[in-house]
Amino acid sequence: MKKIAVLTSGGDAPGMNAAIRSVVRKAIFEGLEISGVFNGYQGLIDGKIEQFQLGSVGDIIQRGGTILRSARCPEFTTEEGRDKALKQIKLHGIDGVVVIGGDGSFRGAYELVKLGVPCACVPATIDNDINGTEFTIGFDTALNTVVEAIDKIRDTATSHERSFIIEVMGRDAGDLALWSGLGGGAESILLPEKAFDVTSVIDRIKQSTGRGKKHSIIVLAEGMMSAHELADILKKEAGVDTRVSILGHMQRGGSPSARDRVIASQYGARAVDSLIEGKRSVAIGMRNHKVVDYNLEEVFMKREKLDLSLLDLAQTLSI
Numbered sequence: 619m620k621k622i623a624v625l626t627s628g629g630d631a632p633g634m635n636a637a638i639r640s641v642v643r644k645a646i647f648e649g650l651e652i653s654g655v656f657n658g659y660q661g662l663i664d665g666k667i668e669q670f671q672l673g674s675v676g677d678i679i680q681r682g683g684t685i686l687r688s689a690r691c692p693e694f695t696t697e698e699g700r701d702k703a704l705k706q707i708k709l710h711g712i713d714g715v716v717v718i719g720g721d722g723s724f725r726g727a728y729e730l731v732k733l734g735v736p737c738a739c740v741p742a743t744i745d746n747d748i749n750g751t752e753f754t755i756g757f758d759t760a761l762n763t764v765v766e767a768i769d770k771i772r773d774t775a776t777s778h779e780r781s782f783i784i785e786v787m788g789r790d791a792g793d794l795a796l797w798s799g800l801g802g803g804a805e806s807i808l809l810p811e812k813a814f815d816v817t818s819v820i821d822r823i824k825q826s827t828g829r830g831k832k833h834s835i836i837v838l839a840e841g842m843m844s845a846h847e848l849a850d851i852l853k854k855e856a857g858v859d860t861r862v863s864i865l866g867h868m869q870r871g872g873s874p875s876a877r878d879r880v881i882a883s884q885y886g887a888r889a890v891d892s893l894i895e896g897k898r899s900v901a902i903g904m905r906n907h908k909v910v911d912y913n914l915e916e917v918f919m920k921r922e923k924l925d926l927s928l929l930d931l932a933q934t935l936s937i
Contacts, residue, residue, distance in 0.1 A: 619736075619894050623707075624716040625655035625662060626684040627691075627723035630870055631742040631756025633878035634684040634718055639675040640886025641716050641740075646672055648894060653710060657687050658719075659694040659726050662703040667710050679879055682759075682872050688719075694726055704733050714893040716886070718742050720754075724901065724917050731914065736898040738889035739914060742882070744870055747791035750916045751903025755885065758877040760787070760869045761797050767865055768802030768835060775833035775861075781823060781852075783836045785845035785864040792924055794869070795839035800932040805834045807932055808848070810841040811924045820856040825937070836860070884909045 624641045626634050638654070645652035654674065656666040678685055693699035707715070707730075714736040717727040720743035727737040741748040744760035764786050775782045784804075788794040792809030799807035805826055806819045823834045838845055845862040852858040874882070885902045892900045892911045900911040 619650065619713045619896075621651040621653070621711050622714045622716060622890070622893055623653040623655050623667060623710070623712045624686070624718065625658055626686045626688050626742070627658035627717060627719040627726060628688060629720065629743060630683050630688055631744050631754070632682045632759035632870070632872055632874035633755035633882040634742050635675075635678040635681045636874060636879045636882035637718050637740050637742060637755055637886040638684065638686060639679050640883040641718075641890055642670050642675045643672060644887040644890040648890060650890070650894075653712065654686050657689040658723075659691040659703065660689045662706055663691070663693055663699055665706045665709070667706065680873050682874060684718075691726075694729075700729055700733060703730070704735070707735055714738070716740060716889045716893070718755075720745065721748060721917065724748070724914065728899070728914055728918075731899040736893055737900075737914070738892045738897070738911070739901045739917070740882075740885045740889050741901065741903060744794060745788045745791045746793040747789065747921065748901070748903065748917060749919055749921045750901055750912050751905070753881060753904050755878055755882045756870070756874070757793065759872060759875045760794060761801065762875055763869050763872060764794060764798035764865060765801045767863075768798060768804065768837070771863055772802075772833065772835060775835060779833060781834040781836065781858060781860045783838055783845045783848055783860050783862050785838045785840055785862070787865070787869050788839050788841060790841040791921075792839040792841070795837050796924065796928055796932070799837035800928055802835065802837065803936060804837040804932065805936045806836040807929060808836065808838045808842045809924070809929070810839055812926065812929065814842065816851055816855055820852065820858065822936070823856075823858055881909075
């Protein structure tokens with residue numbers, strides 16, 4: 619292993635730059651050449667590859683987004699597109715690739731592995747939905763963004779004595795909704811991993827109103843349904859009038875939290891180590907508070923169940 623490359627792919631997540639910095643500086647420390655691939659797999663196909671030095675990643679640890687930029691790449695899903703990428707890898711003398719991103723990015727890396735290119739994948743997605751790791755880069759920052767938004771919306775909800783539905787991102791994973799709902803003191807949290815029970819939501823609103831509470835916060839994972847759909851259901855079923863707040867892409871942006879910077883630094887360094895050690899198909903993650911690498915194929919197995927004990931706790935504390 620003499621030369622490696624790093625790319626970011628898929629949706630951006632706070633902490634990606636910290637991970638890029640870690641990969642680049644760890645590689646140089648270990649005596650490797652390191653190149654950055656711009657615009658994800660599309661850049662790999664197009665040969666947008668640039669050799670990096672220590673200064674190439676200076677002053678980026680605190681920046682959101684990704685200096686390597688990201689792009690969707692339908693062409694890489696084709697055999698022809700992957701062949702183009704492989705030609706560029708050989709042309710630039712790249713012996714291994716560090717891929718920073720989510721599930722789709724990992725699947726792209728696995729296609730490179732099948733073509734004989736060693737890959738180490740670093741999980742970076744605010745959804746926290748990568749199998750095999752307890753935390754992904756970006757989740758903590760997004761979580762804090764959502765909790766701050768809940769706090770601000772609660773001020774308005776209290777002032778106007780209204781119920782609010784706050785829709786958060788996460789695709790089909792409820793991690794962000796669950797953690798932010800518990801951290802923000804929401805009365806109801808609705809997740810894809812838990813069957814929808816409108817009666818329970820209505821009962822909790824009425825229970826809060828009955829004891830004199832002037833507002834109610836409902837946190838909704840986007841993979842469950844849209845906030846407007848839920849508002850219509852509550853209006854139709856119980857005459858409950860709600861306001862809707864969809865946080866959207868603001869959850870992806872911003873300077874990464876200290877925790878995201880730390881785990882991004884750990885994950886990036888471990889990815890480089892795994893390639894140096896001769897591992898050809900690995901994902902990096904955290905298990906029991908320790909950074910580990912594991913077989914990339916584990917990511918594509920059935921996702922481990924969400925810890926719904928946190929939901930039980932949230933419901934207990936919001937009585």
